[in-house]
Amino acid sequence: MLTDVITAVATPPGRSAIALVRLSGAEAFDVAARVLEPFDRTAERRAKRAHVVHPPTNEILDDVLYVVYHAPASYTGEDVVEISTHGGLLAPAETLGALVAAGARVAAPGEFTRRAVLNGKMDLLQAEAVGDLIDATAPAQRRAALDQLDRGLSRRIEHFRSDVLELEALVSYEIDFPEEDGGPVAPERIEAAIDALTTALAALSQTAAEGERLREGAVAVIAGRPNVGKSSLFNALIGSERAIVTDIAGTTRDAIEVPITCDGFPLRLIDTAGLHSTTDRVDRLGVEVSRRYLEGADVVLCCAESGRDLDPTEREFLAELQAPVVLVRTKADLVSTCDDEEGIRVSSMSGEGLKLLRSDLARLAFSSLLPRADLEPLVTRERHRAALRSALEEVEAFRSVRASGMESAVAAVHLRAAVRALEDIIGVVTTEDVLDRLFATFCVGK
Numbered sequence: 031m032l033t034d035v036i037t038a039v040a041t042p043p044g045r046s047a048i049a050l051v052r053l054s055g056a057e058a059f060d061v062a063a064r065v066l067e068p069f070d071r072t073a074e075r076r077a078k079r080a081h082v083v084h085p086p087t088n089e090i091l092d093d094v095l096y097v098v099y100h101a102p103a104s105y106t107g108e109d110v111v112e113i114s115t116h117g118g119l120l121a122p123a124e125t126l127g128a129l130v131a132a133g134a135r136v137a138a139p140g141e142f143t144r145r146a147v148l149n150g151k152m153d154l155l156q157a158e159a160v161g162d163l164i165d166a167t168a169p170a171q172r173r174a175a176l177d178q179l180d181r182g183l184s185r186r187i188e189h190f191r192s193d194v195l196e197l198e199a200l201v202s203y204e205i206d207f208p209e210e211d212g213g214p215v216a217p218e219r220i221e222a223a224i225d226a227l228t229t230a231l232a233a234l235s236q237t238a239a240e241g242e243r244l245r246e247g248a249v250a251v252i253a254g255r256p257n258v259g260k261s262s263l264f265n266a267l268i269g270s271e272r273a274i275v276t277d278i279a280g281t282t283r284d285a286i287e288v289p290i291t292c293d294g295f296p297l298r299l300i301d302t303a304g305l306h307s308t309t310d311r312v313d314r315l316g317v318e319v320s321r322r323y324l325e326g327a328d329v330v331l332c333c334a335e336s337g338r339d340l341d342p343t344e345r346e347f348l349a350e351l352q353a354p355v356v357l358v359r360t361k362a363d364l365v366s367t368c369d370d371e372e373g374i375r376v377s378s379m380s381g382e383g384l385k386l387l388r389s390d391l392a393r394l395a396f397s398s399l400l401p402r403a404d405l406e407p408l409v410t411r412e413r414h415r416a417a418l419r420s421a422l423e424e425v426e427a428f429r430s431v432r433a434s435g436m437e438s439a440v441a442a443v444h445l446r447a448a449v450r451a452l453e454d455i456i457g458v459v460t461t462e463d464v465l466d467r468l469f470a471t472f473c474v475g476k
């Protein structure tokens with residue numbers, strides 16, 4: 031049943047000052063009244079103090095604050111009670127147990143947000159943004175998620191939708207008055223509207239590559255000959271000693287991945303070796319990095335010591351890379367500055383050049399997002415990208431069917447399909463499987 035009372039601890043387990051236990055559903059107040067003593071269901075949106083008692087035994091479990099939200103003015107759109115218990119493991123768990131004993135059911139991951147969507151409190155894009163905000167590690171991710179939560183992307187898609195509807199209205203004149211010469215609407219006007227729409231749809235689609243990269247973190251792979259200082263650089267950039275550094279070539283055995291933030295943008299820094307696996311290794315190039323990682327790289331840090339010329343294999347390696355490259359001149363502390371050297375001089379020992387390197391990495395990995403001062407909406411998921419592509423294709427199909435002299439009514443079918451594709455993005459009609467997929471990645475209590 032959709033409105034059964036669900037409950038969950040919304041904060042992570044562990045030692046903490048407080049924890050938050052949530053309760054939502056048509057009979058949430060009845061359940062709360064069996065557990066909170068005293069419980070005042072009329073005290074809307076005001077913190078009240080109470081004891082948590084276990085319903086059958088009446089044992090006092092905690093001394094808490096609770097807040098009551100009346101439907102529909104709550105996160106889920108249902109009656110909601112949020113209980114701030116003491117933190118740690120016992121108080122929240124026992125409060126949850128008491129609520130279950132009083133008739134609530136433990137919520138599935140994302141079930142509160144799922145109800146918010148089903149009750150029209152937020153659209154699908156906003157629900158995705160909730161998840162993205164929780165998963166954000168870099169400020170740029172937070173900005174994009176907050177903008178999406180604020181319906182920035184929803185509004186943009188709705189705008190497209192009304193543009194298509196307007197186009198539909200324009201051509202419907204032609205359907206209604208086919209005998210009129212050229213129709214009451216000038217064909218140039220329709221052409222201009224199609225142009226504007228396809229340009230705008232394409233522009234938003236083009237944010238998808240870096241938008242998805244922003245959500246997931248850009249893959250930055252460290253490459254270079256053995257012993258050039260790759261693992262040292264890795265440790266310096268992540269700010270801790272994760273990779274083992276020795277002067278014995280080939281110390282780094284497995285690829286290690288750690289998320290880092292560069293100028294507010296998220297990167298996934300990867301230190302590889304692959305020396306143990308000859309198949310994976312770019313043997314011919316004498317460069318230590320696995321091909322598998324290079325293929326997935328959004329940016330490559332190609333390392334070579336400061337003060338020496340690049341050898342032919344390194345030059346060849348650089349020339350063959352698909353991803354943008356930063357040439358990192360390592361161990362800069364060992365040699366004095368030489369002006370004409372290519373690349374960024376960096377020392378993992380002294381920290382020289384690290385700041386510049388970080389900026390360069392962000393700039394290369396997010397070249398189109400970085401200059402956007404006021405954050406324009408961008409699409410951050412394959413789901414958005416696919417639906418936008420299909421909306422664009424339908425509008426293009428509309429244009430060509432029209433141009434081929436087909437009846438306007440036939441062409442208009444494509445506009446209907448474009449509207450549906452756009453509505454899918456916002457989630458005007460959301461199917462269960464779309465929701466299942468989205469909320470599978472959520473945490474319990476959200």
Ligand SMILES: Nc1nc2c(ncn2[C@@H]2O[C@H](COP(=O)(O)OP(=O)(O)O)[C@@H](O)[C@H]2O)c(=O)[nH]1
Binds near residue numbers: 281364380
């Ligand atoms: N002086 C100096 N030595 C470095 C620097 N970075 C690395 N090294 C040394 O170079 C050797 C190889 O470093 P490592 O990071 O393991 O290289 P990798 O094989 O490319 O991963 C170690 O002895 C490091 O201490 C640096 O910035 N300055």
Ligand SMILES: [Mg+2]
Binds near residue numbers: 260261280281303
């Ligand atoms: Mg290494």
